[in-house]
Amino acid sequence: MANILVVDDEMGIRELLSEILSDEGHVVETAENAQQAREMRVAGLPDLVLLDIWMPDTDGVTLLKEWQRDGLLTMPVIMMSGHATIDTAVEATRIGALNFLEKPIALQKLLKAVQHGLSRGQEAARPAPPHFARPTAAAEAAAAAPHGGAAMAANAPAALAPATMLQPEAQPFSLSFDLPLREARDAFERAYFEHHLGREGGSMTRVAEKTGLERTHLYRKLKQLGVEPSKLGKKHV
Known part of the structure; x- marks a missing residue:
């Protein structure tokens, strides 16, 4: 599940994208103009932004430039437009947009672009691998002992034991053969x-x-x- 911000001045598109992405299990916020998008970006960091290019107050490319200039372009942004030229799409990508979707947006293209954008965002936020310390002398001695290791593992506290995977309970289902x-x-x-x-x-x-x-x-x-x-x-x- 991810937090996705949809920025578009057309109510129908905002509602459609919100419905589709909510069905995918995501939390969706919507903004109808650049000013609302600015406020939502400051209030919290979305995992992904779907940003329309042509909007009445400030266009999406200008907003993208602002975020880049102010160091706020720290999330994947996918641009959307039904009238943009190739030059506009190239410029948006050069500024920092991850992808460009042409309206009307095909469902599979939308979901694929969102999935790709979220995976890129997760890779960028992934922490460095932990530093593994050298085993202590006691641990080395236990490993070297022929039976000591097994004995220590048997007597180890529950907190040190490997966690078991909890399987979801099966949901009972009964069906009457008397039904039509x-x-x-x-x-x-x-x-x-x-x-x-x-x-x-x-x-x-x-x-x-x-x-x-x-x-x-x-x-x-x-x-x-x-x-x-x-x-x-x-x-x-």
Whole structure:
């Protein structure tokens, strides 16, 4: 889950992108102009910004330059536009934008660009590998002893024992064969998709891969069954 800021003066685009990214399990904030985007950037650091180029007060390229100048361009920024030229896209990339998406934005291109941007952001924020100290004399002696190491491990406190992986509890599911075929099929499909959405944290991309469905087909199917991905994802966070 990531914090994503969507900056666009068109309400329809803000709402659409917010809905899609929320279904993927992300927390989405929206800004309708550059001033709101400035305030949100100062208030907190988003993991990714989707920034429209053409806006009424200050265009996206100018805002990008401001962030770079002030040392605030510390997160991946993906530019969006339906009217930008190649020169504009190149300039935005030169300033520091990670990618450029042309409107209308195809769903798969959007998700791929967001995933790539978040992975780049995580790599940049990844800490250096820890420095491993030389083992103490006691540890070396225990390792050298033929049976001492095993004895010490058996008597070691629980805090030093390796943590065990907790497996999620299986959700019971029962289906009555007395139901009409359509109702029985819907009940099974509802349980099936809820199971996968829960396991994948509400990520529509991963559920589509697991179930072998196209995302658009998956969206329609979940809507038909009354399944809400965002709620299921939050339950398993």
